[in-house]
Amino acid sequence: MGAGHAHPLHRPGSTRVHRLSPDIKIVAALAFVISVVATPREAVWAFGLYALLLAAVAATARIPARWLASRGVIEAPFVVLAVLLPFLEGGPRTILGLSEPGLWAGWNIVAKGTLGVVASLLLAATTSGRDLLLGLQRLRTPAPIVQIATFMLRYIDVIAANARAMRVARLSRCHDPRFLWQVRAFATSIGSLFLRSYERGERVYVAMLSRGYTGSLPSGVAERPAPRDWATALTIPAAAAAVSVAAWLTA
Structure with missing residues (x-):
């Protein structure tokens, strides 16, 4: 598979996160995001724990917080929408005249959107473009999408x-x-x-x-990740899933 150019979000490194197999990191990031999305918006404490988990990954991968913050401005349009919701939404009003359902809806967008963006940035920062494509191929992603x-x-x-x-x-x-x-x-x-x-x-x-193209691109030999690599990478999404379950039990 030819993807000779490194994507602009990739930060080369030799940390343990960088060395993990790309398919493992894709699965871990997806599982983490699903846990975040499934969390009830009223469980504010759960989102704080999610942020701590991402901070631990960023520290392990040596990704500066300033770098994440500068690239995270991509969610700015959604933040603007979240800020407007307390003024535009109906329902009960707070002391300041803001809509209570609108405040919760805005918080839901900002909290889950920010965590999802940071998780995606960490995946992109620790995985080259070519490795991301190889990871998708190993996960049996439809060939046209990979191409x-x-x-x-x-x-x-x-x-x-x-x-x-x-x-x-x-x-x-x-x-x-x-x-x-x-x-x-x-x-x-x-x-x-x-x-x-x-x-x-x-x-x-x-x-x-x-040159003989038949509808599929050639790929290198796929090496099976070691079980300990799966265990290491899935620690974060497993903790996130536990937090999500606890949030629903205490809701």
């Missing part, structure tokens, strides 16, 4: 470079669209970039067929 992800990862740098080159070409011609009435040039650039990407994809596909 689409492979090509997306492989050519995203090429497309980004084309976009930068087109912007430099516009600037060199003293045209830098910044206002609404100048959006036509930007839209034209996007359309041109789409056509270039489509044509490149078609050429790559034809080249693959000429």
